[in-house]
Amino acid sequence: MAVMTGVKTVTILGCTGSIGESTVDLLAANQDRFRVLALVGNRNGEKLAAQARLLNAAWAVCADADQYSALKAALAGTSTKVACGPEAVLEAARLGADWTMAAITGVAGLAPTLAAAERGGTIALANKEALVSAGDVMLRAVAAAGATLLPVDSEHNAIFQAMAGNPQTSVERITLTASGGPFRTWTREAMKGVAPEAALRHPVWRMGAKITIDSATLFNKGLEVIEAARLFGLSSERIDVLIHPQSIVHGLVHFSDGSVVAQLGAPDMRIPIAHTLAWPERLATHAPRLDLAAAGTLEFMAPDDLQFPALRLARQALLAGGGAPTILNAANEIAVESFLRRRIGFLDIASVVEEVLGRLGPRVADTLGQVTELDAEARRCADAEMARAA
Numbered sequence: 145m146a147v148m149t150g151v152k153t154v155t156i157l158g159c160t161g162s163i164g165e166s167t168v169d170l171l172a173a174n175q176d177r178f179r180v181l182a183l184v185g186n187r188n189g190e191k192l193a194a195q196a197r198l199l200n201a202a203w204a205v206c207a208d209a210d211q212y213s214a215l216k217a218a219l220a221g222t223s224t225k226v227a228c229g230p231e232a233v234l235e236a237a238r239l240g241a242d243w244t245m246a247a248i249t250g251v252a253g254l255a256p257t258l259a260a261a262e263r264g265g266t267i268a269l270a271n272k273e274a275l276v277s278a279g280d281v282m283l284r285a286v287a288a289a290g291a292t293l294l295p296v297d298s299e300h301n302a303i304f305q306a307m308a309g310n311p312q313t314s315v316e317r318i319t320l321t322a323s324g325g326p327f328r329t330w331t332r333e334a335m336k337g338v339a340p341e342a343a344l345r346h347p348v349w350r351m352g353a354k355i356t357i358d359s360a361t362l363f364n365k366g367l368e369v370i371e372a373a374r375l376f377g378l379s380s381e382r383i384d385v386l387i388h389p390q391s392i393v394h395g396l397v398h399f400s401d402g403s404v405v406a407q408l409g410a411p412d413m414r415i416p417i418a419h420t421l422a423w424p425e426r427l428a429t430h431a432p433r434l435d436l437a438a439a440g441t442l443e444f445m446a447p448d449d450l451q452f453p454a455l456r457l458a459r460q461a462l463l464a465g466g467g468a469p470t471i472l473n474a475a476n477e478i479a480v481e482s483f484l485r486r487r488i489g490f491l492d493i494a495s496v497v498e499e500v501l502g503r504l505g506p507r508v509a510d511t512l513g514q515v516t517e518l519d520a521e522a523r524r525c526a527d528a529e530m531a532r533a534a
């Protein structure tokens with residue numbers, strides 16, 4: 145087995161969230177191999193301070209400027225420097241770490257992830273919304289800086305692992321699996337009255353609120369189809385989605401000779417994160433080991449587009465290209481937030497996204513400025529749509 149050599153510098157964007165915490169856990173267990181340049185959070189200054197102490201981080205940064213005094217006080221007597229506000233987040237991203245975890249939720253993570261990518265190094269990408277919304281901009285920045293983009297999403301990480309060592313031309317298609325979320329077997333009628341509390345109870349994964357709701361609507365898988373298209377250069381019809389409630393087989397690559405290579409593992413995000421931390425080597429983890437005999441039956445079924453329209457909408461946006469994925473992502477972010485605030489119902493999330501996609505029509509999103517403007521316009525349009533429907 146390969147042994148990692150040298151000490152890597154790392155930065156975590158979104159350290160206080162679910163992915164951030166799993167990353168901190170791995171770093172805490174391997175302090176001799178990694179040196180933390182910056183930990184970046186938003187509002188949870190208390191958790192950030194505890195993480196900075198644990199990992200002896202050079203910088204602790206909150207996007208929320210109001211956290212400054214409390215964070216400074218919590219880190220008094222340590223060598224960790226403190227900064228707050230959006231500009232401080234960008235500066236932290238630009239410190240030039242060898243490895244940066246991009247785990248801020250939503251388009252809020254776009255500018256910091258881009259800032260990190262522009263410095264080169266490895267970007268471990270959890271923040272799929274940034275790549276969906278600004279695919280060309282991100283991929284251009286990565287290429288220009290000679291950065292390495294590694295997927296953290298368990299499905300994309302699985303595909304990346306399964307593809308390794310094979311020519312791109314031998315890949316016929318890929319399959320992303322989906323747990324199906326808490327309402328997998330529900331009728332649309334039953335889903336009408338779903339409350340945020342029920343949608344936030346994911347049967348397998350423990351994650352932040354936005355991605356948990358996206359998993360319940362299947363928008364998460366829709367965003368992942370677009371993410372896979374960008375990462376692996378595949379068209380929509382070569383990216384299959386399969387419901388797999390046990391979340392053990394994460395992704396499959398179908399090769400031109402008829403072979404299918406899959407990556408399996410316990411549903412624990414420390415596994416794909418560790419893969420990106422050590423790549424091309426391996427890092428030992430304490431994540432649960434897979435016991436297939438105990439798992440017993442693994443089920444697979446096709447998703448139902450009528451029950452969950454999100455997948456259809458995401459494929460539509462991918463096919464339309466241009467600014468359509470930017471619009472889809474922005475409208476979904478606003479709709480999810482509104483559902484969590486009980487402003488709209490569960491099924492309204494997809495309706496709002498479909499309406500906004502239709503209203504805004506074909507757009508261009510080639511530059512960061514165009515993406516930012518279109519994102520804001522789609523958010524306004526979604527708000528107006530929800531106000532009209534209320």
Ligand SMILES: NC(=O)c1ccc[n+]([C@@H]2O[C@H](COP(=O)([O-])OP(=O)(O)OC[C@H]3O[C@@H](n4cnc5c(N)ncnc54)[C@H](OP(=O)(O)O)[C@@H]3O)[C@@H](O)[C@H]2O)c1
Nearest residue numbers: 158160161162163185186187188207248252270271351352
């Ligand atoms: N969780 C998973 O298992 C999983 C799996 C695959 C992909 N992902 C993707 O990874 C990303 C993070 O997901 P998550 O579940 O970890 O989310 P989460 O638990 O909600 O955490 C989000 C993180 O982003 C920070 N944040 C929010 N707004 C920010 C801003 N404006 N500037 C700086 N930091 C900000 C939060 O800070 P505070 O908490 O301090 O406010 C927190 O650290 C998402 O894009 C998600 O789709 C997650």
